[in-house]
Amino acid sequence: MPVTSVEKDLDALTMTIIADFPVPVRRLWDAYADPRQLEKFWGPPEWPATFTRHDLYPGGRSHYYMTGPDGEHAGGYWEFTAVEEGRSFETIDGFADEDGAPKTDMPTTRTVYEFSETPGGSRLTTTASFNSLEELEQLVAMGMEEGTKAAMAQIDDVLADLRSFAAGRALEAQLLNDTQVRVSRVIRGTVQQVWDAHHDPELLRRWLLGPDGWVMSEVTVANAVGQTYRYAWEPTEDVDGEPFALTGELLESDPPHREVTTESMEGIEGPPARNEQTLTAVQGGTLLSLVITYASTEMRDAILATGMTEGMEASYARLEATILEAA
Known part of the structure; x- marks a missing residue:
């Protein structure tokens, strides 16, 4: 299980998730940079993701939707507010319709993803900041913590499959x-x-x-x-x-x-x-x-x-x- 800790700070309105992986930082970073890899683990196993846009640079956006067991869709978007290649990126995360338009009646979070080296490989520290205690409690009640854990549990298989995404492969x-x-x-x-x-x-x-x-x-x-x-x-x-x-x-x-x-x-x-x-x-x-x-x-x-x-x-x-x- 990659996730080693989950900490909710109700005073600071944050939730921090730490996950460790037995691969170099660059390999872990690329799993998030490449939509082909990201959609293999973003979302719980029963709600796989499809990314129709993924622009990992400051000012870029991502549009995705997750497909449920009965074919229903749940859309989301990221706005990349900061990117330091190979080290961190920061997003505004929100819910979206299938055209990628934000759902303004739903909560948003500001999330920082930090990638660092460890003696055994790499660590991803994900810190989500909420706008209010009510929104934090709403998203946790919707399964944010459990969904994140389930999603990250799938990353190991993706990281092991470098050959499918490496330079030198055909289109x-x-x-x-x-x-x-x-x-x-x-x-x-x-x-x-x-x-x-x-x-x-x-x-x-x-x-x-x-x-x-x-x-x-x-x-x-x-x-x-x-x-x-x-x-x-x-x-x-x-x-x-x-x-x-x-x-x-x-x-x-x-x-x-x-x-x-x-x-x-x-x-x-x-x-x-x-x-x-x-x-x-x-x-x-x-x-x-x-x-x-x-x-x-x-x-x-x-x-x-x-x-x-x-x-x-x-x-x-x-x-x-x-x-x-x-x-």
Whole structure:
């Protein structure tokens, strides 16, 4: 059982939970930084979590929901008010609807997660601060303490499975719900290097190519919210295929961590997809996490059936090689 102590201070309106783990601090930190790992233990076993957004940087947000035994959903959000990579982060935690909007009639807590070394590995000290004694008692009565213990009891299995999340593995695609897919890959390189490679036209021409035999004929980058981008490809003489182009609008930008765009293929009718890309520093490089939202399940499945993820893996492998060559 990782949890070694739980202390409630009714005068200070805090609850502090200490848990010890037989792994280095970096390994424990990455379990919280990577939504693929976090959702394997955030929430009790009978209420597994799905993270549709996870931005571990100051000013970032996380949106998640837990699914109960009968399929019911309970949503939550984090606002990251402070992050010291590898050492601590602080959040405002609250309840949310399925769109991630805060439920203002429910309590919020300010929670500090502190990671430290121990002779046997690492320690996580989680201190939740409540707005009032009534809210503390309400959340404890709702099972906050028991739920946290049950959730942390699952972390050991996640920490033992480093290979599934390490650099050098191919791209992973996960269906989050009926319309969303999350594409994840660790890229060897810093967050800034990966961000720059997505915004430098000359670098984009070197790696954003999909399968062998294609070249980019146009690279128009959107660098400010409201601008549009256009990327066009054409096959070389040795490859069969028709030229095509993707275009869209930059909706949000928070360099070098997060950006949100729309995406449409020219000549194809229908509403655009929404791409939310987050870059997070992890052991071995940068976790690139791309959540794509489609207008329908049918559209999502049709696009995945084209071999989209295989083309993305080929491009990301080139991206990694481009960064390593420049280092």
